[in-house]
Amino acid sequence: MIERILPAGVAVSEAFADLPGTDLFPEESRLIETSVAARQREFSTARRCAREALGILGLPPRPVLPGRHGAPQWPEGVVGSITHCAGYRAAAIARTTDMMLLGIDAEPNTPLPEGVLESIALPGEQRRVRVLNRTAPGVHWDHLLFSMKEAVYKSWYPCTGQRLEFEDADISVDPDTGRFTARLRLPDHPPQAALPSRLEGRWLAHDGLLITAISVPGARPGG
Numbered sequence: 001m002i003e004r005i006l007p008a009g010v011a012v013s014e015a016f017a018d019l020p021g022t023d024l025f026p027e028e029s030r031l032i033e034t035s036v037a038a039r040q041r042e043f044s045t046a047r048r049c050a051r052e053a054l055g056i057l058g059l060p061p062r063p064v065l066p067g068r069h070g071a072p073q074w075p076e077g078v079v080g081s082i083t084h085c086a087g088y089r090a091a092a093i094a095r096t097t098d099m100m101l102l103g104i105d106a107e108p109n110t111p112l113p114e115g116v117l118e119s120i121a122l123p124g125e126q127r128r129v130r131v132l133n134r135t136a137p138g139v140h141w142d143h144l145l146f147s148m149k150e151a152v153y154k155s156w157y158p159c160t161g162q163r164l165e166f167e168d169a170d171i172s173v174d175p176d177t178g179r180f181t182a183r184l185r186l187p188d189h190p191p192q193a194a195l196p197s198r199l200e201g202r203w204l205a206h207d208g209l210l211i212t213a214i215s216v217p218g219a220r221p222g223g
């Protein structure tokens, strides 16, 4: 499903259920040995997806451990992202020679809890979401906006080391084309000259899930 919103050259693997017996490397197992069972399952299946995606790029299996602020650590020359939510796990990776930024996110197609939209969305985003919730039912546009912001963050942080706040990205969604734009509102932009201040993304709603992806092609600054 997620390959529909990512360009060629991005290797993806996704799962809609947890399969028992997913092998973890010892250093991965240690990370989740005291976690609740649900976290152990999502972590393990996401690692299986990550290793499948690495295999598609011709890379051997290896541990995928969290680095600074939780960002997944990929082998040298690889950029990538992981997501999991109820009923869905996925990993997407690419060569840093092909892809500058890559971030994916999945959320259930349900409304956000009361009051959350106001805390994650700019006033203009809130207005646009409310119009879409009235005029284009079937998609919970508030939760989709949240997912888009998460995808932006997951693409941006590993490259820049910059932790974005929700108000740092102003998102405009095209309800008809499955595309969206994130305009970054950073005082010191760009932290790396080659990085754009508008990120193009794609989204889809399918089978109770909202899936979003940011992919910015081009060689990653610094490799």
Ligand SMILES: CC(C)(COP(=O)(O)OP(=O)(O)OC[C@H]1O[C@@H](n2cnc3c(N)ncnc32)[C@H](O)[C@@H]1OP(=O)(O)O)[C@@H](O)C(=O)NCCC(=O)NCCS
Residues within 6 Å of the ligand: 042, 043, 046, 066, 068, 069, 070, 071, 072, 081, 082, 083, 084, 085, 104, 105, 106, 149, 150, 152, 153, 154, 155, 157, 158, 164, 165, 166, 167, 168, 169
């Ligand atoms: C880190 C964060 C983005 C994860 O998103 P989420 O929707 O809660 O959870 P998901 O299941 O989709 O993704 C979890 C995966 O994100 C990845 N992740 C965690 N921290 C990350 C970071 N700093 N950078 C990139 N990826 C990160 C990890 O691979 C993690 O899976 P793992 O723990 O099994 O390795 C989110 O919890 C968060 O901190 N958000 C606040 C910041 C933000 O979104 N700002 C909006 C800016 S516009």
